[in-house]
Amino acid sequence: MVCLALLWLCLYGAAQEKEGKLDGQRPNIVYILADDLGYGDLGCLGQDKFATPNIDKLAERGMLFTQHYAGSTVCAPSRSVLMTGQHTGHTPVRGNNKVPLPAESVTLAEILKKNGYVTGAFGKWGLGEVGSEGDPLNQGFDRFYGYNNQSLAHNYYPYHLWDDRQKISLEGNQGRSTGQYAPELIHRKALEFIEENKDGPFFLYYPSILPHAELVAPTAYMNRFKGKFGPEKPYKGVDDGPRYRKGPYASQEHPHAAFVAMVTVLDDQVGEIMAKLDELGIAENTVMVFTSDNGPHQEGGADPGYFNSNGPFKGIKRDLYEGGIHVPMILTWPGRVKAGSTTDHISAFWDVLPTVGELIGATVPDEVDGISFLPTLLGDEGAQRTHDYLxxxxxxxxxxxxxxxxxxxxxxxxxxxxxxxxxxxxxxxxxxxxxxxxxxxxxxxxxxxxxxxxxxxxxxxxxxxx
Known part of the structure; x- marks a missing residue:
């Protein structure tokens, strides 16, 4: 009996210590996932040809992970790993072949929703078409706006997007018109979601399509950068015919300028999300994450070598060398995570689910491969478990x-x-x-x-x- 009492006291003390660190809070969570952004594409990680001031500011406000890895080297399996907490040896979607996330999967969104969070996804889903078992509304999300189909997400002026399960025709893009830039439409809906759920807690999953090929940006952005990153090698794509805006990339006369313009759009959007959280007075109760789904691409005229997009690493998207899977990750939580800090803790996408589970006190499935990195966030390095392998x-x-x-x-x-x-x-x-x-x-x-x-x-x- 004495031993049992001592054990109970130890467990209770540990629980109280954790509760004392977190004050029983359930912070909002904003998770921004760039598409094909390389480790070297950020100013804070060495990019010197163009600037990313807002993302750099995010790093100044929080923690920069220097040893963080994507779930995979391409889009769909990387997202599956993030949602399930299982690496590609176990996660249900292990390739870009339109396999839907099965109904029995327990996702990050489902765990958060079960624990009182309003959940929204805005951008590219890629884990199941509308109405399938992999539909985001069947996988724990209350709200979705963007692309369900991964191939159609290649095109920045699509003929339609999805608002939950309603197909929204984009009249400004009919024919060959370019009146409605999808990342701007998606971004406005994401900001509305924050406004509508400011009393929280909410989970905003923001899987941007930027800066994935095709290389296309609004005229105002393109005009800022044309002629500054020469010599340019024009890319000839698909600009008409039956496959136009159905996956193949459009032509681009200025691929270097277009890439910089697209990263700048993304950086501006990150800054607007930060400003919105500040404006609503909820930044201090919000965990904000910025990362990328895999390494840089060389599709649609992209030139990662010119920009040193993979930083010090070998390989790009579709490689399993570091350049294909070693990605930037920045996390802020004002007052909790030390501003301007850096960690070399080795982590990966499959760690996000158990980290969130520990953060909010939720039970996570036994089948997850991840390890919570919450101790690292809170500065308790001695309590941080490490992986035997990734x-x-x-x-x-x-x-x-x-x-x-x-x-x-x-x-x-x-x-x-x-x-x-x-x-x-x-x-x-x-x-x-x-x-x-x-x-x-x-x-x-x-x-x-x-x-x-x-x-x-x-x-x-x-x-x-x-």
Whole structure:
């Protein structure tokens, strides 16, 4: 009995300590997900060809994560990982092939809604068409505005968007007209959601389509940057015919200027969200996150090499080298998260769900692969658990797998053709660019990672390496 009493007192004390740190608050949560923005595309992370003053200001107000990873190296599986808290060895959607998130998935939005949050998604969903089991309104969201279809989200002047389950025809874009820029329409709806739910708590999921190809920005933005990033190599895309605005990218005479214009639109929108939270007096009770779904792309005329968009890393979107999955992440929570702080805690998209669960005191599924990074946010590094490893798999380009295990990174390509393909091994602290394969010097590390590659995944009838 004495032992049980002591155990109860310890547990109660730990609970009281946590309650004391959080004061029983349930903060609003704003999660902004850029589309194909590289680690090196932010001023605060070294971009010197153009400016991102509002996102940089966000970093000044909060914590910059230097070792944060996307869920995948392409859009849909990265979002699935975020929503389910499961890495690509377990999450239901592991590729860009229009597989809907199944009804039985327990999503981040469902957990928040169950715990009293109003939930809204504004932008690109990509995890299920309207009316399917993966429809955001069937996955825990009270409100949706934007693109359900991932392919149509390639186009910035679409013929329609979805307002919940109502198809909204955009009359200003009929034919070849460019009267309604979708990111601006979506942004206004997101600001309205904040206004309408200012008394909280609310969860605003903002999966922007910026700066994904196609490379298109409003004229006012384009005029600011034309001629400043030469020489330009024009891109010839699809500008008419049956496939026009149905996925293929439009032509762009000034792809460098267009990319900068698009990132500037995104940066301005981040600034307007920050201003709205300040204006409503709710910034101090709002956790705000900014990140990207994967590394930079080179589609539609994009030129990540010119802008050094992947920073110090090798690879881009669709690679499992660092450039394809190592993404920026900034988190603010005034009065809770130290302003201007930086952490090298190794984290990934699948950590977001358990972090939110711990933050609001909610139960999370046993099947999640993530670890809460709340102790890192609150400055309690001694209480922060760490991953034994991070795991990714990707089924395009011959099949790829990767593992981050402490200081080590294992990468395997062409898995479909040769399941026994040799593992590449990199020591990231001394070789952040993954240029020096040291597999032959560390057979013990290679053997351990090879075991993880087999054990970290569950078989899938849809996503196969054979």
């Amino acid at each position: 795991y990714w798999e990707f089924f395009e380009k011959g099949g790829r797998q990767a593992v981050r295990m402490g200081e080590w990174k294992g990468v395997k390509y062409n898995v479909k053709k040769d399941p026994d393909a040799p593992l590449e091994l990199y020591h990231l602290p001394s070789d952040i660019g993954e240029n020096n394969n040291v597999a032959d010097k560390h057979p013990d590390i290679v053997e351990k990672i090879e075991g993880i590659l087999k054990e970290a995944r569950t078989p899938s009838d849809i996503y196969r390496f054979d």
